[in-house]
Amino acid sequence: MSRRTAREASMKLVFQMAFNDDHVDEVGAEDILAQAKEELNYNNYQYIETVVSRTESNLQKIDEYIEKFSENWKIDRLSKVDLSILRLAISEILFFDDIPTRVSINEAVELAKKFSTDKASGYINGILDQVANQLNKAR
Template sequence: MSLRRQSRIVAMQMLYQIQLTNAPVPVVMEQFWQSHDTSAKLRPFAVELVEGTTSHLEVIDELLQNTSKNWKLHRMPVVDLSILRCAAYEILYLSDIDPATSINEAVEIAKIYSTPDSPKFINGVLDNIEKK
């Protein structure tokens, strides 16, 4: 598994924890690093994703709400929401990453961590964001 995918998974896990606990980002990060044996090499990208996503959360959530047909954000599985937020941040703010790569990575992570229907849903939402 690539270093970037591992970073994306870590970011998704942190965003999940932030959503469930409403704990401050630095607290969640510190607890995560202390309780998980992760390579120091994957930390910079994971931190960039978490800090970037949370700092642009209002814009990202509005966009997700407008592009996820018939779904309210509070009704989405938290894993899916965390994956969507992270990938949307990449698409919107990280111009050095091809949006197709961000979408594909999100779908692959959803295949591992979410429901059987989630990859298709995530692909559709992110594809709509990429087209806007």
């Protein structure tokens, strides 16, 4: 299976974190990881473990970007699905040099179209574009 499937599994794990004091619930993760292991090749399975781990360990930094560019919105007001998609995408943008930023943004928009509301994809795209622009200026 594809990296898109791996991203979906990763988003589900990051989503679980939002309900478990921002940590991966080992018991809840077992089903998602077992299914992913059956469907994905080794590299995509490793991607899941790596992106979720990096997201979890850098959550404060990731959330600072979300708060900075979520004009007039606090993180606790965002839907958990949208928050999870943003966290995953920003983690990719910050910590995965082998994934082009545009790919991370486009995949986040596709996740939003599949798992969130009609307006969420535009909102997520806007925040991620601002994150990418700031990081490009800093480089």
